[in-house]
Amino acid sequence: MSFRKTLGxxxxxxxxxxxxxxxxxxxxxxxxxxxxxxxxxxTAEFEALARKVADANRRGDGDRWLALQAVYGETNTxxxxxxxxxxxxxxxxxxxxxxxxxxxxxxxxxxxTLNEVNNCVISWRNELRTRRPDLSxxxxxxxxxxxxxxxxxxxxxxxxxxxxxxxASEFEAMVKDINAHAEHNPDAQAVLVSQVIEGxxxxxxxxxxxRSSLAGFDKNPTLKDILGEEGMVKLEKTVSETEAxxxxxxxxxxxxxxxxxxxxxxxxxxxxxxxxxxxSAMQRPKVKPATETKPVxxxxxxxxx
Numbered sequence: 414m415s416f417r418k419t420l421g422x423x424x425x426x427x428x429x430x431x432x433x434x435x436x437x438x439x440x441x442x443x444x445x446x447x448x449x450x451x452x453x454x455x456t457a458e459f460e461a462l463a464r465k466v467a468d469a470n471r472r473g474d475g476d477r478w479l480a481l482q483a484v485y486g487e488t489n490t491x492x493x494x495x496x497x498x499x500x501x502x503x504x505x506x507x508x509x510x511x512x513x514x515x516x517x518x519x520x521x522x523x524x525x526t527l528n529e530v531n532n533c534v535i536s537w538r539n540e541l542r543t544r545r546p547d548l549s550x551x552x553x554x555x556x557x558x559x560x561x562x563x564x565x566x567x568x569x570x571x572x573x574x575x576x577x578x579x580x581a582s583e584f585e586a587m588v589k590d591i592n593a594h595a596e597h598n599p600d601a602q603a604v605l606v607s608q609v610i611e612g613x614x615x616x617x618x619x620x621x622x623x624r625s626s627l628a629g630f631d632k633n634p635t636l637k638d639i640l641g642e643e644g645m646v647k648l649e650k651t652v653s654e655t656e657a658x659x660x661x662x663x664x665x666x667x668x669x670x671x672x673x674x675x676x677x678x679x680x681x682x683x684x685x686x687x688x689x690x691x692x693s694a695m696q697r698p699k700v701k702p703a704t705e706t707k708p709v710x711x712x713x714x715x716x717x718x
Contacts, residue, residue, distance in 0.1 A: 443497040444542040444607055445506070451489045455533035462530045463491075463670045466514070468690045470672040475513025476506040479677070480670035481569060486662025496674065497541075541611040542619060548588050548606035550595070556676070562603060564673075564680025566623040570630065572661045576616045580655040584618070587651045595639045600632070615657065627663070 451459045463480070470476055476495060483490040497503050514523035531537075546552055553559035576584045588606070595601055602622070609617040624630060636645055669687045678685040 442499060442544060443502075443610075444540075444544065445495040445497045445503060446540045446542060447493040448538045448540065449491045449493065450487065450535040450537075451491065451533055452535055453489055456489055459491075459530065459533035460670065462526060462533065465526065465690065466530070467670050467672050469517035470510060470513045471689070473513030473516040474509065475672060476510035477672050477674045479563075479673055480667045481664035482667050482670075484568070484663045484665050486660070486664075490662075491667075491670070492664060493670075503541075539612050540609050542607040542613075543610050545606040545608050545618070548585060548592075548618075549604060550592050551601060551603040552605060553603065560674075560676045561680055562623055564677040564685065565625055566666065567684075568624050568627055568629075568663060568665050570622040570624070570661065570663045572620045572659060574618045574620065574659045575614065575657045576618065576655055577657045578616065581616055583651060584655045587648065587655070591636075591639060591648070594644065595634070598634050598639060600634050602629075602633070630663075 467480070478493045478495040481492040481494070495506055497506065511523075514526070517523070518526060553562055574584070602624075605621045605623075607619045607621070609619070622630070636648065640648060668685050671685070673685050
């Protein structure tokens with residue numbers, strides 16, 4: 414990502430609003446994020462399997478997550494994001510996932526399904542991010558407002574900023590300075606900031622923007638609008654000293670691949686509750702008793718294993 418794109422991302426940051434502890438709890442203290450890059454020729458197969466996995470977790474009270482697919486950025490890339498209140502909640506979510514899969518398919522078939530998912534993947538990386546309400550702006554101050562913002566969104570823009578070692582405090586001070594100058598801007602919208610604490614590459618911050626459509630990214634305030642000429646000069650110097658690298662991407666939410674928390678699904682039930690898979694797609698494979706098993710011949714239509 415270029416220097417100018419980083420400045421563009423920062424231009425959307427606005428004044429910090431007080432975030433009550435109940436709001437933090439509603440959002441989850443941590444974000445448990447899987448970043449999956451799929452083989453181009455396996456995209457259709459991956460999505461079909463991911464729908465089966467999501468459906469199994471809906472039926473079996475499994476783990477909860479929101480799925481997103483890249484629109485701009487690295488192609489065939491998917492994000493699967495779960496809220497976690499603490500580290501123990503990670504184990505609880507993983508156990509719920511495993512239980513739901515075993516209920517839907519049986520242990521062996523569940524493992525087979527997950528192996529088939531892995532065969533579709535180029536790479537899979539898990540990141541644990543902590544929310545930074547002190548760096549976020551216009552964040553919803555109550556659980557209902559936060560869930561309404563997320564549940565009503567259809568696209569998400571995220572900017573990953575990798576900060577040079579030893580410069581985190583300077584970067585954070587810069588973000589807070591932008592927020593302080595922008596507190597009275599009526600056109601500014603909510604911006605959420607999180608920081609990678611496990612599984613990342615260097616000191617990485619994510620700046621995230623929720624929108625109901627791509628049109629929501631039009632006519633956003635610029636850095637010049639917020640800081641003026643003198644402020645821009647100061648900002649450019651700070652960015653050049655603190656940033657190591659950055660990338661941006663736009664994703665669309667994929668309800669078919671998601672199992673959202675109930676409070677988010679209730680915001681837009683038609684969107685977040687896709688039609689369940691047919692029972693035939695979910696049933697466990699039948700195994701014939703050994704006494705009935707016939708050898709496979711050259712003319713048999715049964716696929717060889």
